[in-house]
Amino acid sequence: MGGRKVPDVVVRRLPLYLRVLEELDVEETPIISSHELGEQSGVTPGQLRKDLSFFGVFGKQGVGYNTLYLREELRRILRLNQQVNVGLVGVGNLGMALIHYHKPKEDPNGIGLRLVAAFDIDPQKIGKRISDVPIYSVEKLPEVIRQLNISIIILAVPAEVTEDIFRRCIESGVRAFLNFAPGKLSAPGHVRVHATDVTLELESLAYYR
Amino acid sequence: MGGRKVPDVVVRRLPLYLRVLEELDVEETPIISSHELGEQSGVTPGQLRKDLSFFGVFGKQGVGYNTLYLREELRRILRLNQQVNVGLVGVGNLGMALIHYHKPKEDPNGIGLRLVAAFDIDPQKIGKRISDVPIYSVEKLPEVIRQLNISIIILAVPAEVTEDIFRRCIESGVRAFLNFAPGKLSAPGHVRVHATDVTLELESLAYYR
DNA sequence: TAGATTGTTAATCGATTAACAATC
DNA sequence: TAGATTGTTAATCGATTAACAATC
Secondary structure, eight states, X not given: OOOSOOOXXXXXXXXXXXXXXXXXXXXXXXXXXXXXXXXXXXXXXHHHHHHHHTTOOOEETTTEEEHHHHHHHHHHHTTOSSEEEEEEXXXXXXXXXXXXXXXXXXXXXXXXXXXXXXXXXXXXXXXXXXTTEXXXXXXXXXXHHHHTTEEEEEEOSOHHHHHHHHHHHHXXXXXXXXXXXXXXXXXXXXXXXXXXXXXXXXXXHHHHO | OOSSOOOHHHHHHHHHHHHHHHHSOTTTOSEEOHHHHHHHHTXXXXXXXXXXXXXOOOEETTTEEEHHHHHHHHXXXXXXXXXXXXXXXXXXXXXXXXXXXXXXXXXXXXXXXXXXEEEESOTTTXXXXXXXXXXXXXXXXXXXXXXXXXXXXXXXXXXXXXXXXXXXXXXXXOOEEEEOXXXXXXXXXXXXXXXXXXXXXXXXXHHHO
């Protein structure tokens, strides 16, 4: 377990399972079957079990999965059982939306994703705080990334400057990015980029409309 | 051609090819090979040719693809060779970002995606225009969808109301959606939903960081 | 014990890649 | 014609689904 490489499609489904488990009332549903958890996550029971099997054994035959236990195990697998510091570059409309969208985690232990810093070039914005998130100068990227131990960067800057900022973040040791600018970022092998490209989404939708 | 059903992965790559072709200078590159177009799109030459073969024959053996012709054919296949009217529900920060992001298409013929209407419940916003896009009351959704012939709706509203607005749009005949709210929308078979779920993206990134 | 449900293996399905005949 | 590159078929790869022995 943990040894073989896990397919990316599998990793991407784990947060889905975790979300369903987190929405569940543990008092009400202390145990859940692959049938029910699969149903609520939109996958087949078999696929759910197969996915989990990449990481170990979490259920009891004839019984099901302990809701609380599986939840914690998924957090551990996703490395969300610790504080994961996220930085946001670009405090335009999109950046603002992301800051407001981010609920500083209702979790009591302060565990999981945490937006700890935003970056912009606008002197009007630098030094301010929005929803408790401090805004730094983009110049301070390397410094702040290290000081605050930021491991994920969200890129919400204009397309023209994305590549440059991307490069600078990599140099500061960041290996995980969520990019909202159109176009592919060329990344070294150990760097992971998840992207959201609105134009591509809309254009493929046009086919189906 | 056109008969068999085309895999979704293929449809989703077409806008990528189209983008590369649109960025190309036709004077400079009147003809392009599958090798070069594939390279620039991030796919193998074989995959590019396979993808295109679902829709017909577009190249010349021993030569390559006519840049201008393939561009137009891809637009036709994606149904972007006509004005495609898009509506946006929710003019918060995200909605604003999307409005500003949308360049009303530098295309001379006014062809392709066009954001023609936004909707909100805030009386302060209703009746105004942002970047030329008029803001209507959400109450007017059915009416405006029909009048402006809107075929794609972007959902940028809070999670709690997304399902409801989604339903109302479907009732008004919309069959293609881009959803930014977290959570799965349950849609009838003929309705297509592409989704961007920031939390899921970040949580799966945590695994790779 | 009988019933239920997991974990896992084998079968199926679908997508990608390799290879090459067709042909410009 | 010789060289190049397409369109397409066959081989491979990977992911999903079906099925069932293990076992709670």
